[in-house]
Amino acid sequence: MTNHWIDLRNSDRIMIIGSNAAENHPISFKWVTAAKERGAKLISVDPRFTRTSSKADIYAPMRSGCDITFIGGMIRYILDDMQKSSPSERAEKYNMTYVTQYTNAALIINNSFEGALESTHPGLFGGYTASKNGTPGILGSYNKSTWNYADSTTPASDPALVNNTWTAWEDLDSKCVLRLLWENYKDYTPEKVEEITGCPKDKFLEVAQTYAESGAPGKAGTIMYAMGTTQHTYGTQNIRGYAILQLLLGNIGIAGGGINALRGTSNVQGSTDMCLLSHILPGYLQVPIHTDQSLDDYIARAKKGKDFITPQGLAGDKSASWWWYNDADPNYKKYLVSMLKAWYGDNATAANDFGFNYLPKVTSGDDYTHIGTFEAVAAGIVKGMLVWGQNPAVGGPDSEGERKALEKLDWLVVSDLFETETAAFWKRGGANPGSINTEVFLLPAACSYEKQGSISNSGRWAQWRWKALEPIGQAKPDLEIVDELALKLKELYTSEGGEFPEAITKLFWDFREGAAEADPNIAAKEFNGYDWTTKTALTSFGNLKSDGSTCSGNWLYCGMFDANGNNKAKQHDPVDKSLNQIGLYSGWTWCWPINRRIIYNRASVDLDGEPWDKDHPVIKWTGSITKWAGDIADGGWNPINLSAEGAKYLPFIMHREGVGRIWGDGRAEGPLPVAYEPWESPLETNLLTGVEDTEANGTPGFNDPCCYIGKMEMDGQVWNERGTPDNYPYVGMTYRLTEHWQAGQMTRNLPWLIELQPQPIAELDPVLASQKGIESGDIVEVSTARGSIDAVAIVTKRFQPLTIGGKTVHHVGVPWHWGYTGQCTGISPNGSSGNVLTPHVGDANTTIPEYKTFLCNIKYVRKGGE
């Protein structure tokens, strides 16, 4: 979240899209409800009517996977309204100062850029090359050389836009970002939105108009999203769509605004910060690749294309570009060297590049994400696996394929509270234990109440939890398990040697400091960082050095400790001391970065440092001596109008151009989102561009042109077939229920929760049910090209058929919680896991699986009941 949970209450317009917050983040509705009590309007956009929708002022249905069309339509609505309004009306309805001064709306793009609508292949930008015919993997890639600013370091801006004098699109430079945005979305009319998404035009317009009202200066709109947004082959572009919308409406950095990713488990934010993902190191530093032969190589590669950009013609004239702030000794290097020092201690010296070459390096082009890893297991490349806090046999896409892949492992270690489906894969329905040679170890893990440590919530708050109970049986906290494992590995590599032993033997690993067991407090101090000589805790990442004199396991967490070594994640001041009590509660635990509760908050004030919203000030300039009041300002520099020439710092301090990116060149499929169809779509053509589904011929067709098509082949069998609408005519989707948790081990072993949702379900609309002779309570079979599951049918008007391009499209919804171990199992021998149905395909930028949209069929099996 750019903001945080409590801040939702400051919102005037809340759009929940790609999320079912009421069911999956129940506590979020404490604050959504508080906002509604203040008069905020709640909008729910979802293929199905959920418990979230039940509380919404406006519910808009949408075919699963059509976010870009829907949001693109909203962007078009706003741009059209901006253009048609007189300059003075425009400035009343929209914060044009924010749009022009704090985003790159006015900047001029490379003249050679070829837009998606004018391209020879509609829907593709210029510069695309498809991969080899018919091979799975990434469908294709772009040459991005024309996606930059026309002047790459000092881009010009359009004066008519900046001065708000324009009235027609032709008044703006044809390559200015706002104009290109219009060109990209001008065809996303309300009629097209209805045709593609199935959302009735009037309902769509009600959403667009209501949400656009948050664009007025002083008003706030927030977008709450979750896996319904991300789990698509173009999930990242869905979020880009939200970012563009929020920047156009001046909603980033302000109270009640932001783009708020609701994390799926209590510490997803923390694990992401700490590099759970394969492409980053802690603190979002890039992972080294095989060509990074030295620290200098790594830094040079990370910096490539990251020159400071100074936009021209704006009030601000300086970008902090924080990663590379101070060219000679950039922050990026300080953060990496301090991390290496934390990892390798006295073995990290200037002479050996601070142990840079001890770091594992990935082979550029290989996929190390969940999908890629399981395909490597299936291919016999990966021989052993540690599974921790995860249950891929239920949670992974194409679950039967992944379960089959586990059979290829020599050994598997699962650390969990219960015997998960992953640990029990060898005795699942249909498996022959006699022919499986995988050696499986199950380590009993302590649950959250049986250990202490910090968890970071969606709002980036690191909150310390204490142990309430001793672990039962032989269970141990994760840190103790890791600690014992690492020390044993160190011992073995030291005594026996092996492949590249230094990566392990040179580790500085002391989380016990003489005690019998590892202590999370020691780990916390290490990732906060301290002076290597004095061991004094550092209070800000501003203290980190690139000479090896400081260590910090994660620069973002530097400042969690005070100078006396107190861990602020443990503080609990219940008094809200923020301006106008907007709910920052800055003394309650601690959040990164440096306890800044709302990031990009310099965008919440005007050029003089006055809050746009006087009632909900995040920060406020109080004069040259007292400086900023309120939240920790995003960079302590004076307001733009009160700074000297050449030091007028722009608000988006992490960006090298200093402004928010409506136009962004970092993503695989293009600088602006374009509507694609899911890998499995009920349509034959993209209704916007007319492009047909020709994936079989090795071109992207109407799919995301850079998405990842998995290859799961084992023993001559393909485990990732693609279904077509003639065999699988309905749109399937997976989701969670309030009553169960993720892959189910923590809830399918709790009788009170089993009582509430005792069996796997499949939800469908009454029209489809009647066609199929299905009644509520019947056992049905839901099938896809990957597999099938049995579930109890719930026939409900909460599902409605949608009319898409003149064709009736039905959705079938399946929760993915169930499996074949624990006290509450599925109906079919495969555990009725929803992910048996989902495909092994991934997002073009992150390879997150496309869990949320696929093609399926459904049929009656038998009567259900007691």
Place this chain on the structure above:
Amino acid sequence: MAKAILYDATKCTGCRGCQVACKNWNGLEAVETYNWGSYENPKDLSTQTWLKMRFIEKGGTETDNMRWLFARQSCMHCTDAACVKVCPTGALHIRTDGFVALDKDKCTNCGYCVEFCPFSIPRLDASLISGIGDKATKCTACTTAGLNRIDNGYQPACVNTCPTGALTFGDRETLLSAAQDKVAALKSNSHPNAYLYGENEVGGTHVLYILDDTPKAYGLIEDPKVPAAATAWQDIIKPLGYGIVGVVGLGLILNIMVARARIISREEK
């Protein structure tokens, strides 16, 4: 001071934290269930389920927007409580704060409370003859001896766990006034049928519902009445009965009343 629980249906997301918290605090067992084509489970209240949320789907047509309503089903804690009137032993009694408490030690499994409750809330599965099984059970607003949250300064478990503030606990007068304001606001804001349930029903209840529609839409009993027989029992027959212990006729009258109440309740269904 009269206390109450206020349930604001407009704030309820149907998460059912209350339903589980009730079981957790009161030490009630999970019930074996199956999915009967609904999110709602268990299907009914029982001696092990004192509070359940009902899920009601409305609309979903071109002219009527889809709505998904959630309604609490549990003891209403009536001021004019039929169960207390008919309880022969005083096991069911009204506390000074207005909640209808239950002293299980005094319960004789007679089942009159089950028969006479206008909301069909109490449950009992003990044999009248052998006494084996659970005696009469219902929500006591967390006043059960040994599990008494209220007298120890805590709010009821269901209220405590509610994430959205749909459930609140406090002085009835204060909650009533807030609820009246909320209902008035709903009425003037496109919910003409908004209703404050429990304000006047059966003498005013100590569980109040803010509804954005009619009680009927929420599946609640419209205009619940204390059965006349229950009033007769408390005001006339019970005092008489204490005087004429062992009169066989009393049992006969009771049997007739129970049978009548059963017929009435069947007709209502």
